[in-house]
Amino acid sequence: MVNHEAPEGGVAAAKERIRDAALRVFAERGFDGARVDEIAKRAGVNKALIYYYYESKEKLLDAIFQGSVEEVLAELGPELHDTRIFEDEAAAVAIMERLLDFLEQRQDLLRIFLMESMKRSPVNDRIFILIAALLDRLFSLVDSQIARPEDMERARVMEFFTGLIPLFSYVVHHEIWMKAFGMDEARLRADFVRSFIDAHFTATEMLYKTNK
Amino acid sequence: MVNHEAPEGGVAAAKERIRDAALRVFAERGFDGARVDEIAKRAGVNKALIYYYYESKEKLLDAIFQGSVEEVLAELGPELHDTRIFEDEAAAVAIMERLLDFLEQRQDLLRIFLMESMKRSPVNDRIFILIAALLDRLFSLVDSQIARPEDMERARVMEFFTGLIPLFSYVVHHEIWMKAFGMDEARLRADFVRSFIDAHFTATEMLYKTNK
Amino acid sequence: MVNHEAPEGGVAAAKERIRDAALRVFAERGFDGARVDEIAKRAGVNKALIYYYYESKEKLLDAIFQGSVEEVLAELGPELHDTRIFEDEAAAVAIMERLLDFLEQRQDLLRIFLMESMKRSPVNDRIFILIAALLDRLFSLVDSQIARPEDMERARVMEFFTGLIPLFSYVVHHEIWMKAFGMDEARLRADFVRSFIDAHFTATEMLYKTNK
Amino acid sequence: MVNHEAPEGGVAAAKERIRDAALRVFAERGFDGARVDEIAKRAGVNKALIYYYYESKEKLLDAIFQGSVEEVLAELGPELHDTRIFEDEAAAVAIMERLLDFLEQRQDLLRIFLMESMKRSPVNDRIFILIAALLDRLFSLVDSQIARPEDMERARVMEFFTGLIPLFSYVVHHEIWMKAFGMDEARLRADFVRSFIDAHFTATEMLYKTNK
DNA sequence: TATGAATGAGTGTTCATTCAT
DNA sequence: TATGAATGAACACTCATTCAT
Numbered sequence: 069m070v071n072h073e074a075p076e077g078g079v080a081a082a083k084e085r086i087r088d089a090a091l092r093v094f095a096e097r098g099f100d101g102a103r104v105d106e107i108a109k110r111a112g113v114n115k116a117l118i119y120y121y122y123e124s125k126e127k128l129l130d131a132i133f134q135g136s137v138e139e140v141l142a143e144l145g146p147e148l149h150d151t152r153i154f155e156d157e158a159a160a161v162a163i164m165e166r167l168l169d170f171l172e173q174r175q176d177l178l179r180i181f182l183m184e185s186m187k188r189s190p191v192n193d194r195i196f197i198l199i200a201a202l203l204d205r206l207f208s209l210v211d212s213q214i215a216r217p218e219d220m221e222r223a224r225v226m227e228f229f230t231g232l233i234p235l236f237s238y239v240v241h242h243e244i245w246m247k248a249f250g251m252d253e254a255r256l257r258a259d260f261v262r263s264f265i266d267a268h269f270t271a272t273e274m275l276y277k278t279n280k
Numbered sequence: 281m282v283n284h285e286a287p288e289g290g291v292a293a294a295k296e297r298i299r300d301a302a303l304r305v306f307a308e309r310g311f312d313g314a315r316v317d318e319i320a321k322r323a324g325v326n327k328a329l330i331y332y333y334y335e336s337k338e339k340l341l342d343a344i345f346q347g348s349v350e351e352v353l354a355e356l357g358p359e360l361h362d363t364r365i366f367e368d369e370a371a372a373v374a375i376m377e378r379l380l381d382f383l384e385q386r387q388d389l390l391r392i393f394l395m396e397s398m399k400r401s402p403v404n405d406r407i408f409i410l411i412a413a414l415l416d417r418l419f420s421l422v423d424s425q426i427a428r429p430e431d432m433e434r435a436r437v438m439e440f441f442t443g444l445i446p447l448f449s450y451v452v453h454h455e456i457w458m459k460a461f462g463m464d465e466a467r468l469r470a471d472f473v474r475s476f477i478d479a480h481f482t483a484t485e486m487l488y489k490t491n492k
Numbered sequence: 493m494v495n496h497e498a499p500e501g502g503v504a505a506a507k508e509r510i511r512d513a514a515l516r517v518f519a520e521r522g523f524d525g526a527r528v529d530e531i532a533k534r535a536g537v538n539k540a541l542i543y544y545y546y547e548s549k550e551k552l553l554d555a556i557f558q559g560s561v562e563e564v565l566a567e568l569g570p571e572l573h574d575t576r577i578f579e580d581e582a583a584a585v586a587i588m589e590r591l592l593d594f595l596e597q598r599q600d601l602l603r604i605f606l607m608e609s610m611k612r613s614p615v616n617d618r619i620f621i622l623i624a625a626l627l628d629r630l631f632s633l634v635d636s637q638i639a640r641p642e643d644m645e646r647a648r649v650m651e652f653f654t655g656l657i658p659l660f661s662y663v664v665h666h667e668i669w670m671k672a673f674g675m676d677e678a679r680l681r682a683d684f685v686r687s688f689i690d691a692h693f694t695a696t697e698m699l700y701k702t703n704k
Numbered sequence: 705m706v707n708h709e710a711p712e713g714g715v716a717a718a719k720e721r722i723r724d725a726a727l728r729v730f731a732e733r734g735f736d737g738a739r740v741d742e743i744a745k746r747a748g749v750n751k752a753l754i755y756y757y758y759e760s761k762e763k764l765l766d767a768i769f770q771g772s773v774e775e776v777l778a779e780l781g782p783e784l785h786d787t788r789i790f791e792d793e794a795a796a797v798a799i800m801e802r803l804l805d806f807l808e809q810r811q812d813l814l815r816i817f818l819m820e821s822m823k824r825s826p827v828n829d830r831i832f833i834l835i836a837a838l839l840d841r842l843f844s845l846v847d848s849q850i851a852r853p854e855d856m857e858r859a860r861v862m863e864f865f866t867g868l869i870p871l872f873s874y875v876v877h878h879e880i881w882m883k884a885f886g887m888d889e890a891r892l893r894a895d896f897v898r899s900f901i902d903a904h905f906t907a908t909e910m911l912y913k914t915n916k
Numbered sequence: 917t918a919t920g921a922a923t924g925a926g927t928g929t930t931c932a933t934t935c936a937t
Numbered sequence: 938t939a940t941g942a943a944t945g946a947a948c949a950c951t952c953a954t955t956c957a958t
Contacts (some may be wrong), residue, residue, distance in 0.1 A: 077352035084940080096400040100313035104928060119929065121942095139940045177396050186391050186452050188308040189459070200460035221463065226475035228457075233449040234441045240398050245440075247401070248412035251433065263438035274478060294917080316953060326919045331954065333917095506921080513944060520824040529950060538923045545921095561893035603822050610876050611816050612732040613883070624884035633803035645887065650899035652881075654872045661869040664822050669864075671825070672836035675857065675887035689908060718938080740932060750940045755933065757938095 083112040084120045089126050095176035098183050099129055129180070133198060136177050139203050144172055145209045148231060154273045157265065165262045171239045178236045203228070215279040223275060228267045239266075295333045304341050307388035310395050311341055341392070345410060348389050351413050355382055357421045362441060366485045369477065376473045383451045390448050400425040415440070427491040435487060442480045450476075509535040510641055514552050519600035523553055553604070554682045557622060561603050565626050567635045573654065577649050581689065588685045595663045602660050627652070639703040647699060654692045662688075667684045721747040726764050731812035734819050735765055765816070767836060772813050777838050779806055781845045784867060790909045793901065800897045807875045814852050828901045837862070851915040859911060866904045874900075 091109035122128040130179040152159040301323035318325040374436040513535035516556040532539040546552040725747035742752040758764040
């Protein structure tokens with residue numbers, strides 16, 4: 069066993085370094101564009117060690133998803149359904165800021181998730197089964213705020229397509245947007261938050277109020 | 281041995297068959313996951329012929345983008361800014377239905393575009409230069425409806441992140457959503473259209489009214 | 493297509509050169525010890541071409557077996573059951589000489605067959621299914637000379653274990669024997685032929701006579 | 705963590721467990737097809753321990769051969785030259801039964817020996833030097849029964865190719881034969897013993913009588 | 917235009933072996 | 938003695954691309 073008392077200077081255990089390197093490389097190149105050699109090089113380990121810990125490139129992807137997507141959704145749930153978002157805009161903005169900070173730190177994961185989710189089935193089925201289970205858990209929070217059963221499904225659809233998706237897209241696209249349109253980050257984020265509140269929060273408020 | 285005397289009706293010219301096959305394969309597997317062999321097989325042509333018409337796999341991707349993304353945005357612009365969407369909901373729904381039909385027919389293109397756009401730069405820069413130019417054209421329509429210069433950028437941000445992105449996401453994700461949550465298409469689409477109108481159209485209406 | 497009119501100087505079509513090289517390398521190193529790189533080098537082709545013609549190392553082994561084992565058994569059958577072997581020793585010796593010449597030209601194939609047949613099942617099952625079918629055909633000749641059903645199985649057992657196997661073993665082991673005991677080929681072969689006639693031919697003659 | 709206080713009965717010492725596991729794995733897959741990982745797993749030890757006791761995979765093979773082949777030949781010699789085999793068939797059958805029982809218990813060793821002996825030289829030379837020495841010792845028994853020097857070599861050839869080889873082949877092939885032709889073990893063995901006696905014993909009897 | 921054959925440079929994976937403890 | 942971690946060198950196989958016809 070190496071590193072009995074983990075040296076502070078960023079020398080994490082090899083297994084984690086591999087996971088982290090893979091996360092970055094997958095995010096940059098996509099799963100199929102990623103090279104195991106590059107992951108090894110960035111993790112500072114021998115390529116064979118990757119196969120010692122994770123049995124294949126695909127299993128490595130799964131390992132990345134397993135823990136992290138769950139963690140993201142766990143954070144997203146309460147945050148998105150904090151009822152203070154409907155009370156005053158200052159509160160809504162504060163919550164959005166926290167949420168975006170949190171998600172931006174996981175942007176690599178979101179990139180991978182989104183890229184993989186867009187491959188046409190059946191190539192894609194394996195990964196979406198995993199995702200569906202997680203969304204189900206996220207939606208239990210949505211469901212609890214909906215009284216009329218006929219609105220349940222619409223609430224889910226809305227939370228996903230006008231909530232999660234723009235949020236994820238912002239996190240994934242904001243850098244390139246800044247580059248393409250020459251906007252600074254603060255301004256772009258402010259515009260996005262404002263737009264998101266006006267669009268998604270307004271719409272969900274209507275829906276949830278009807279269901280009180 | 282292939283069709284010496286190519287029947288003029290139904291059997292497309294080889295060059296187009298290649299483009300079509302590539303579009304499908306890229307959409308299923310992503311650019312890096314796609315195999316030139318499979319494109320050739322689906323197009324019913326010899327692999328070398330692909331290199332005769334398009335000089336590389338990458339150029340083939342470019343060829344797919346060139347005409348089509350432009351065409352999609354050309355349609356999207358007027359449609360999205362048809363002012364009748366603010367008048368009555370029936371009109372808004374009708375316009376949305378037409379738009380979704382149109383986009384669903386181009387879903388393969390959207391998949392490829394979205395997947396590629398999510399790779400982290402700088403891998404990604406080449407494709408986004410193309411996109412930025414196109415968005416610029418699309419936004420000229422947005423800009424024309426905005427009087428106050430300080431709202432211009434926000435209008436663009438809104439149209440992209442709460443407009444285009446959910447729309448594209450619906451087109452790309454609706455099949456897997458149906459499979460994952462057991463919803464039928466009509467119901468899912470109705471829920472999405474309603475959600476989109478409540479969120480995006482409501483928000484843009486506010487913004488555009490302020491700028492009248 | 494290369495080599496329209498096959499140049500006389502040993503430049504066979506690539507596919508055959510691969511097969512021949514594989515035969516030699518498998519015989520020298522065994523299937524698992526053989527390296528595809530070496531096969532390519534000896535065949536004078538690019539490694540990828542091997543996979544163009546044969547889809548895997550295993551399929552290449554199968555391809556080698558398919559044609560050749562059949563051919564060997566086709567020759568062995570009539571030869572072994574030529575009734576002249578019982579008439580006078582000169583005839584028996586002549587037949588044995590021809591047979592050994594024939595088999596020695598196929599010694600690589602025999603080596604591979606024997607090596608693979610000795611792996612313990614179930615690793616081994618795939619190859620023996622092939623072999624069993626071929627032996628069945630060989631044994632139809634044996635069966636035809638046996639009148640009493642209760643002797644049928646013994647005839648097969650005898651033909652295999654005291655006939656085929658010593659024959660194959662001689663072909664496969666004679667070189668190393670010469671080296672180990674310093675015998676010259678003519679002498680060794682004469683001794684073997686004499687021994688084989690005394691043992692196997694004598695025993696089968698008894699059995700077949702009883703069944704007249 | 706493994707057996708700190710090794711129970712003296714039943715749990716063999718690690719070194720022996722490794723040797724036994726290697727014997728089985730080599731017999732199943734051949735030397736080149738065998739994996740050190742699998743040997744370690746079957747022996748229930750850490751892979752590195754194999755290198756502690758035996759310094760390489762090849763040395764492990766040598767270790768297996770060293771004691772055992774010698775032991776087999778030591779048993780074979782007297783057994784095969786027990787003169788009672790010529791007296792009455794009942795005695796011959798009894799001796800054969802004992803011999804086959806003995807060899808079947810060493811069938812893994814025989815498989816490995818035979819497989820390795822069939823690789824074409826020079827890959828193969830190392831192992832045959834070992835074998836030649838052992839055969840030499842075995843043949844000293846043969847030689848002692850031969851008076852005429854010109855028959856000495858033929859006796860050796862006969863003992864090997866029509867004696868040892870069918871015997872070994874039976875041990876190694878009988879399982880797959882049963883499977884392929886649906887014979888039960890007792891019947892197959894009886895047929896083989898009978899055939900072997902008729903072929904090999906008959907032939908050697910002739911030879912040895914001439915040399916009395 | 918079209919193809920079957922051929923290839924260089926990888927690509928994910930395996931494996932015998934070694935190291936630190 | 939014994940182990941979990943680590944590695945260099947291969948390994949079978951793939952793939953975009955080119956060539957000869």
